[in-house]
Amino acid sequence: MNLTFKELKTLFPHHTLTLADDVCVAGISRDTRNIKPGDIYVAIKGETHDGHDYVAVAFEKGAVAALVENVPVKRDNLIIVPHVIRALGELAAYYRRKFTQPLIAITGSNGKTTTKELLAHVLSQQGLVSATQGNLNNHIGVPFTIFSFDPKAHFLVVEMGMSHPGEIAWLTKIANPTVGLITSIGQAHLEGVGGTLEKVAQAKGELFDGLEPSATAIYFADDPLIAGLPTRAQKITFGFEPTRDVWASDITLQGNQTRFIVRQDGQETPITLNLVGKHHVQNALAVFTLARHGGLAPDSIQNGLNSFRMTLNRGKIISVGKIILIDDTYNANPDSMKAALKSIAEQYPHHVKVAVLGGMLELGKNAAKLHSQVGKFAKEIGVKELFVYGQNSPFYLRSYGYKKEEENEHFFRGHSDLARAVIMCLQNKSDQKTVVLFKGSRGMTMEKALEHVKVLLAK
Numbered sequence: 001m002n003l004t005f006k007e008l009k010t011l012f013p014h015h016t017l018t019l020a021d022d023v024c025v026a027g028i029s030r031d032t033r034n035i036k037p038g039d040i041y042v043a044i045k046g047e048t049h050d051g052h053d054y055v056a057v058a059f060e061k062g063a064v065a066a067l068v069e070n071v072p073v074k075r076d077n078l079i080i081v082p083h084v085i086r087a088l089g090e091l092a093a094y095y096r097r098k099f100t101q102p103l104i105a106i107t108g109s110n111g112k113t114t115t116k117e118l119l120a121h122v123l124s125q126q127g128l129v130s131a132t133q134g135n136l137n138n139h140i141g142v143p144f145t146i147f148s149f150d151p152k153a154h155f156l157v158v159e160m161g162m163s164h165p166g167e168i169a170w171l172t173k174i175a176n177p178t179v180g181l182i183t184s185i186g187q188a189h190l191e192g193v194g195g196t197l198e199k200v201a202q203a204k205g206e207l208f209d210g211l212e213p214s215a216t217a218i219y220f221a222d223d224p225l226i227a228g229l230p231t232r233a234q235k236i237t238f239g240f241e242p243t244r245d246v247w248a249s250d251i252t253l254q255g256n257q258t259r260f261i262v263r264q265d266g267q268e269t270p271i272t273l274n275l276v277g278k279h280h281v282q283n284a285l286a287v288f289t290l291a292r293h294g295g296l297a298p299d300s301i302q303n304g305l306n307s308f309r310m311t312l313n314r315g316k317i318i319s320v321g322k323i324i325l326i327d328d329t330y331n332a333n334p335d336s337m338k339a340a341l342k343s344i345a346e347q348y349p350h351h352v353k354v355a356v357l358g359g360m361l362e363l364g365k366n367a368a369k370l371h372s373q374v375g376k377f378a379k380e381i382g383v384k385e386l387f388v389y390g391q392n393s394p395f396y397l398r399s400y401g402y403k404k405e406e407e408n409e410h411f412f413r414g415h416s417d418l419a420r421a422v423i424m425c426l427q428n429k430s431d432q433k434t435v436v437l438f439k440g441s442r443g444m445t446m447e448k449a450l451e452h453v454k455v456l457l458a459k
Helices: 005-011 051-060 084-096 112-123 141-147 167-175 197-204 206-210 278-293 298-307 334-347 364-380 394-400 404-409 415-428 446-458
Strands: 027-029 039-042 065-068 078-080 103-107 129-131 155-159 179-182 216-220 234-239 246-254 257-264 267-273 316-320 323-327 352-358 383-389 434-439
Touching (some): 084 141, 103 167, 112 129, 112 155, 141 155, 167 197, 216 278, 267 278, 267 298, 323 446, 415 434, 415 446, 434 446
Parallel strands (some): 027 039, 065 078, 179 216, 234 246, 352 434
Antiparallel strands (some): 246 257, 257 267
16 A cells, blocks of 8 residues: 555644654554554444444554544554544545546446446456445445555546435545446435435535546436536436437347447447346446446447346346246335336246335335335236335335235245245246346345245255
8 A cells, every 4th residue: 555654644643653754554444353464443433333442452463553533542653533534534535646547436326336346347358447345335435445446457436325415525525536427316315315306316416516627427318317417527428319429229138138239429339238127228328438438449348248247136147947036135225126126027028026025225204105106016017926024115015905914924024934925925836937026225135035035945
């Protein structure tokens, strides 16, 4: 890591640093379980633990300094700040300026993690990519993503999440992107931003608003909420209309693939995506636009898009005889729920469709209405059986059409009980081809229900 004690002393004047100015920091860590000799330990106060209680342990394991808000023990090599998380962001912002490579920031209500993974895969056709790992996309995760950047990388990719207004603005200030993308505006985090899509757009739009004039904003111009967001940056548009800079046509679903043609400046690039649904075409279009802006040739982008395989509980297909299980358990909001349900309807028109849905979180006062809309949509697109789990999920059932006395057969408070009900349903349909969608908010951990079902099917 290219960071010295001299720089730390300049950045943070309130310190007890005693090591020589030319001593280099090995890394930044907030967990004493994986701290390495030469690291700086960051003492973060969490909901259940206070990192300040582990400062002595960090030094015992080889930390050369600790970033703290108070002095738990009087000792050398403490960096004392009013707010550790704020200082963590300031340190990350300083460190980010050491990199001259393009930095692409991605946010949005839906599709940001899939787009990030897809983009990293495509850009790797040209060189090394440093990208956000997992879901390290908040006010703590983004700084640690920046600290993990490989100096040899050709591209830097940062995913940005948010739960309240001002968070994307702060992350944009830290990351200083050269390119920004907002994938979509949808009904996620409504509770934290004021309850309307317009408020969500304002919060996500902080990315475009924070870009420098020399940067580039990638607009999904088909969404008026995105198209109307202000920016000082240069604009490139994509979508499904010929008036966009990059657009898609001839979309067809074939088995577990989606085929379409990307059109730009009179050129046509056919794509065969190993993902199903128009929402994935939108993600792929964003990646094509970003990669072209990054200098990749259409055939290189084509190879990257065509070779991508989904991972991390995002639409993974598991076949067990006549039964197809769809693992889309990573997360959910009303828009992504409807997109997933629509995908199984289009992809498996001749299968019996079963949905196993967890509750959707952070919807505030709109929770009942939005769950009801998803339940009604499931009925409309042909779901034959609906099983639900967790907070607010009974609202799915009522709008789907189950009677009050039937709810106990379809609403569950435990993953194992839910799985047994799904298995009984599948046993009753053993002579039919059946597809089962598993999806819910991250807090619902619907992958546990899926694992129970897989174990029971294997018996």
